[in-house]
Amino acid sequence: MVTAAYVHIPFCEHICHYCDFNKVFLKNQPVDEYIKALLKEMKRAMKDTPASSLKTVYIGGGTPTALTAVQLNTLLKGMKEVLPLNNIEEYTIEVNPDSIQEEKLAVIKENGVNRLSIGVQTFNESLLKEIGRTHTKSSVEDAIRRSRQAGFTNISLDLMFGLPGQHPVQFIETINEAINLNIEHISAYSLKVEEKTVFYNRQRQGKLTLPPEEDEVIMYEQLLKRTKEAELFQYEISNFAKKGYESKHNLVYWNNEEYYGFGAGAHGYVNGIRYQNHGPIPKYLKAIEQGALPTLHSHKVSPVERIEEAMFMGLRKREGVNIDHFEQRYGRSLLDSFAPQIELLKERGLVVIHDGAIQLTEEGLLLGNEVFEQFIAVLES
Structure with missing residues (x-):
């Protein structure tokens, strides 16, 4: 919704x-x-x-x-x-x-x-x-x-x-x-x-x-x-x-939730589809004039992409990614899905498991991009 x-x-x-x-x-x-x-x-x-x-x-x-x-x-x-x-x-x-x-x-x-x-x-x-x-x-x-x-x-x-x-x-x-x-x-x-x-x-x-x-x-x-x-x-x-x-x-x-994007160049995420509108104002106006939505391109987000997005966006929050909520939403264990990555990051002192969630440490805040890249392109489709 x-x-x-x-x-x-x-x-x-x-x-x-x-x-x-x-x-x-x-x-x-x-x-x-x-x-x-x-x-x-x-x-x-x-x-x-x-x-x-x-x-x-x-x-x-x-x-x-x-x-x-x-x-x-x-x-x-x-x-x-x-x-x-x-x-x-x-x-x-x-x-x-x-x-x-x-x-x-x-x-x-x-x-x-x-x-x-x-x-x-x-x-x-x-x-x-x-x-x-x-x-x-x-x-x-x-x-x-x-x-x-x-x-x-x-x-x-x-x-x-x-x-x-x-x-x-x-x-x-x-x-x-x-x-x-x-x-x-x-x-x-x-x-x-x-x-x-x-x-x-x-x-x-x-x-x-x-x-x-x-x-x-x-x-x-x-x-x-x-x-x-x-x-x-x-x-x-x-x-x-x-x-x-x-x-x-x-x-x-x-939280990787869906939202409308309205206006020239706006991005949105609706019904599992990420989309971007035409950016140049004349093209945006022309699309509206022709009775259409002004979508430039769209992409159906795969289940694996949703999971990856959930990790690298959710870890930005100090409360991190809740382990139980992840399994309820995506139907798979977070700890099993990313076991090697989580172990490596824990050894480097960049993440911890606390209050039922994976969270960045103080050091992880400084090296967030290094943490996030560990969760990209590692799961099979």
């Missing part, structure tokens, strides 16, 4: 140097037409593969708050008409500190959104310029103040470390700034230089200087230390929350 939906808004007022998500400059784009097409896609999906009740919705981008208040209202009201949102538990929208005004916050709040994810990345002014962000430390503080005044009690900040020229002290200062704002949730990710980004081109030209690996390790260890002291509990490799404020939507992904 599908209980979650991701909605993609590809428009940005400025393109960040590290971003490889499907996005376009906002100026001269057919935004109103896109919103209409998005609602048509949702309506068709509900007809083809209906859901009785969505528990979580996440609107990401791009920059959703690049839309005007009127456009946001059209989108959110339209979603209430075509999606089963009466019992929604967590409704998130991504927010850019530069584009979140009182009028937009009021529209978002009135339409049932109850969680904001604010893209901060760093509080260091020079690093913000280096990564192509246009906001400032004070604009973040102002965005949070206005969000609180609008009635939002569940706010997450996105942070990044391992940025070009970043020193561990700078990241520690950013962590402290975030904690001092008394927000409910922090997501903190290490920079990955992806193709089709400004940073990728600079790296190819030898013009991108990244921190040494040992500095990244220090940054991550300080992240764990400071969030723990502030009672923001780590529930996933890169995510920290006050008790009860863990992201329910992201847990859908890490």
Whole structure:
């Protein structure tokens, strides 16, 4: 049963140097037409593969708050008409500190959104310029103040470390700034230089200087230390929350559960099929205009692939992969299926069996990718 939906808004007022998500400059784009097409896609999906009740919705981008208040209202009201949102538990929208005004916050709040994810990345002014962000430390503080005044009690900040020229002290200062704002949730990710980004081109030209690996390790260890002291509990490799404020939507992904993906370039997972929509907006709009779902390609996930996904996504959670739940869901023993891999990882001190689950150790958190690859392409179909 599908209980979650991701909605993609590809428009940005400025393109960040590290971003490889499907996005376009906002100026001269057919935004109103896109919103209409998005609602048509949702309506068709509900007809083809209906859901009785969505528990979580996440609107990401791009920059959703690049839309005007009127456009946001059209989108959110339209979603209430075509999606089963009466019992929604967590409704998130991504927010850019530069584009979140009182009028937009009021529209978002009135339409049932109850969680904001604010893209901060760093509080260091020079690093913000280096990564192509246009906001400032004070604009973040102002965005949070206005969000609180609008009635939002569940706010997450996105942070990044391992940025070009970043020193561990700078990241520690950013962590402290975030904690001092008394927000409910922090997501903190290490920079990955992806193709089709400004940073990728600079790296190819030898013009991108990244921190040494040992500095990244220090940054991550300080992240764990400071969030723990502030009672923001780590529930996933890169995510920290006050008790009860863990992201329910992201847990859908890490628990290998199904979800709709709506919008240009969006990914979804419904009825055992993973799919991706057309990314270019003209192709997305054309597919909708022709009366079809805008699917670019799809893949039926095999039983073995489901198991592999369950392991490398589930192990991201601090609670790990529950052994009994695994057998109930997939009809086979976790310990028998991966006996050699688990034994090897235990010997290396990267995983433990605790509370009926396989979990990463503190060392395993630092070497997560080495753990995950042990569970890929080792089972027979």
